[in-house]
Amino acid sequence: MKKLMEIALGIVTSVGGFLEIGSITTAAQGGAEFSFQLIWAIVLGGICIIFLVEQSGRLAAVSGRTIPDAIRERFGANYFLFLYLILGIVSLLVLGAEIGGVCVALELATGIGFQWWAVPVAFVIWLIIWKGTFGVIEKGVSVLGLVTLCFVVAVFVIHPPWRQIVAGAVPSLPQHDSARYWFIAVSILGASISPYLFFFYSSGAIEDEWDESYVGVNRVIATGGMSFGSLISIAVLILAALLLLSNGIKVEHYSQLPLLLVPVFGRWGFWLLVASVGIACLGAAMEITLEIAYMTAQGFGWNWSENQRPIAEARFSFVYTIIIILAAIFVLSGIDPLNLTIFSMALTAATLPVSIVPFLFLMNDSHYLRVYRNGWFSNTVVLLIIGLAFVLALVTIPLQIFGGK
Amino acid sequence: MKVNSTTVGLLLILAICFSVSGCGQSDAGKLVAEAKEVNSWAASAQMISNAWAQGKVPTAYAHRSFENICQQLGDSTSRMESLSDNHRPQLTALVQQLLALVSQLEAASKAQDRSAISHIDEQLREARATLNSIISDASQTR
Numbered sequence A: 001m002k003k004l005m006e007i008a009l010g011i012v013t014s015v016g017g018f019l020e021i022g023s024i025t026t027a028a029q030g031g032a033e034f035s036f037q038l039i040w041a042i043v044l045g046g047i048c049i050i051f052l053v054e055q056s057g058r059l060a061a062v063s064g065r066t067i068p069d070a071i072r073e074r075f076g077a078n079y080f081l082f083l084y085l086i087l088g089i090v091s092l093l094v095l096g097a098e099i100g101g102v103c104v105a106l107e108l109a110t111g112i113g114f115q116w117w118a119v120p121v122a123f124v125i126w127l128i129i130w131k132g133t134f135g136v137i138e139k140g141v142s143v144l145g146l147v148t149l150c151f152v153v154a155v156f157v158i159h160p161p162w163r164q165i166v167a168g169a170v171p172s173l174p175q176h177d178s179a180r181y182w183f184i185a186v187s188i189l190g191a192s193i194s195p196y197l198f199f200f201y202s203s204g205a206i207e208d209e210w211d212e213s214y215v216g217v218n219r220v221i222a223t224g225g226m227s228f229g230s231l232i233s234i235a236v237l238i239l240a241a242l243l244l245l246s247n248g249i250k251v252e253h254y255s256q257l258p259l260l261l262v263p264v265f266g267r268w269g270f271w272l273l274v275a276s277v278g279i280a281c282l283g284a285a286m287e288i289t290l291e292i293a294y295m296t297a298q299g300f301g302w303n304w305s306e307n308q309r310p311i312a313e314a315r316f317s318f319v320y321t322i323i324i325i326l327a328a329i330f331v332l333s334g335i336d337p338l339n340l341t342i343f344s345m346a347l348t349a350a351t352l353p354v355s356i357v358p359f360l361f362l363m364n365d366s367h368y369l370r371v372y373r374n375g376w377f378s379n380t381v382v383l384l385i386i387g388l389a390f391v392l393a394l395v396t397i398p399l400q401i402f403g404g405k
Numbered sequence B: 001m002k003v004n005s006t007t008v009g010l011l012l013i014l015a016i017c018f019s020v021s022g023c024g025q026s027d028a029g030k031l032v033a034e035a036k037e038v039n040s041w042a043a044s045a046q047m048i049s050n051a052w053a054q055g056k057v058p059t060a061y062a063h064r065s066f067e068n069i070c071q072q073l074g075d076s077t078s079r080m081e082s083l084s085d086n087h088r089p090q091l092t093a094l095v096q097q098l099l100a101l102v103s104q105l106e107a108a109s110k111a112q113d114r115s116a117i118s119h120i121d122e123q124l125r126e127a128r129a130t131l132n133s134i135i136s137d138a139s140q141t142r
Helices: A002-018 A021-063 A067-110 A114-131 A134-157 A162-168 A178-192 A195-207 A212-247 A254-260 A267-300 A310-332 A337-350 A352-362 A366-372 A376-403 B005-021 B027-053 B059-081 B088-110 B114-141
Strands: none
Touching: A002 A134, A002 A212, A021 A067, A021 A162, A021 A178, A021 A195, A021 A212, A021 A254, A021 A267, A021 A337, A021 A352, A021 A366, A021 A376, A067 A114, A067 A195, A067 A254, A067 A267, A067 A310, A067 A337, A067 A352, A067 B059, A114 A134, A114 A267, A114 A310, A134 A195, A134 A212, A134 A267, A178 A212, A178 A337, A178 A376, A195 A212, A195 A267, A195 A352, A212 A254, A212 B027, A254 A267, A254 B027, A254 B059, A267 A310, A337 A352, A337 A376, A352 A376, B027 B059, B027 B088, B027 B114, B059 B088, B088 B114
16 A cells, blocks of 8 residues: 555656656747647657666666766766766756746746846755755655646647647658757757656655665656656647647747647636746756756765755755856846757757666666666667667757757 | 668768758748748737737736837847848838837736727737738748
8 A cells, every 4th residue: 555655656746747847848849830740759758768767766776876876886987977077067057947947937927037036046946955855855846746737638628639649649751841840859859858857766766765675666656657747748739739830829938838828728827837837847946956966976975865954964965055056147147048948958868878878787787786687678778769869969969050049 | 882880870860960951041031931930929929918908917927028029029120131032121011010019019018008909909910911921922932
């Protein structure tokens, strides 16, 4: 019974924590410019993230180690530092985008410019991490994040053409603007296969004291949570296709986002959108902040746990404090949050091989996983994901130049 | 001749990059892209103004959105002026007209005058219809 409760809670938190500014904007752009044609990119990204999250949870549950821990041990300090640098920069940009997302939600609600919210939002994020425990962040904010299910409800309210939606799950070539089509596809994949998700997940498994008995629970949570989470992204894309594309509207500014829900729910739609963007980005911002702090502490062998008092791990607390300040500076500088989001999603896609390649080695190492090593099927999938990651890394920059804005 | 599979893979990726990037757009193509963007902003203004008139979105949001759309339309005008195409003078004049209409929306939202919306909305609809016919005309002739 206890395990069933944990599974239910795990799926709920994964669903609530799935959506963030990257998945909202890339899905909305995809729907508004190419109708249902890019649904396949969300499905593909969803499948990839299910496998990566499941494997990172299994590694943590069986070996008692997080991914950064195992990477440093297995590949040495030099590779870890390389990964840390790349992932640190990308995560910092994504964190800036998420803080920007919370600020945008506040701008939509109040009319006060988003830059003005950078410092208060950064302070609130810092305060919750400083005062809160892992449970508060993982469960509290993620449960609030269930408000994002309003996108799914809206889809059912407007009775979409289901046949065309199902057809969109099959990859097809664009009829116009090829470079733009592929750029959005890459950005959607970058938003879905976010390394911070599986790095954070493995640290969370240690914080929640998972052991071998959680291997099955982990599989169900990873599959259920990420699948339902992807459905929310698909819902955003469908709404954009039906409500924005039909009016000739492309998503070029965050002020256009309320148009996804206002036509369906009226005044409630506006506030649901504000709440969805605000809470989803707040949750993601806290997860990314902790992910960078976890990676730093785990890589350098410091004490780390969000469940300890900050005084017990001064260096861990110092890292997340600095990270939040640096990310807030991006928003304060006035960089358009939408452009920062799209850029950071593309950069995430470009750097994926660095964080995904080690999986193949770690998940086949009997020293860490004993009898829980990857089978042929999981290895084939990881190899395909690595292949995809390399293709993304190679095409992202040209596409950013020719298909980005 | 023996060809290594890695080489084939790299060539394939390069081919994808080049095929999707194309060889750059002509002025006519850029003008059509710009006109579509203008249409997107005008449509956004229309949807937001209708929602505001019905009390579905707050005044502060509507006002800031109109401010932003004015700025975007102004930027589009400047970019269009650097392009040389037969349709440019007609399009630039139309964007100026749209800019004036969105400015009226901005002023109406500032004054909380919801009654002004229906009149402006009608003019916006007409201007967008003209814009769409120019876009389809320009798309065919490019």
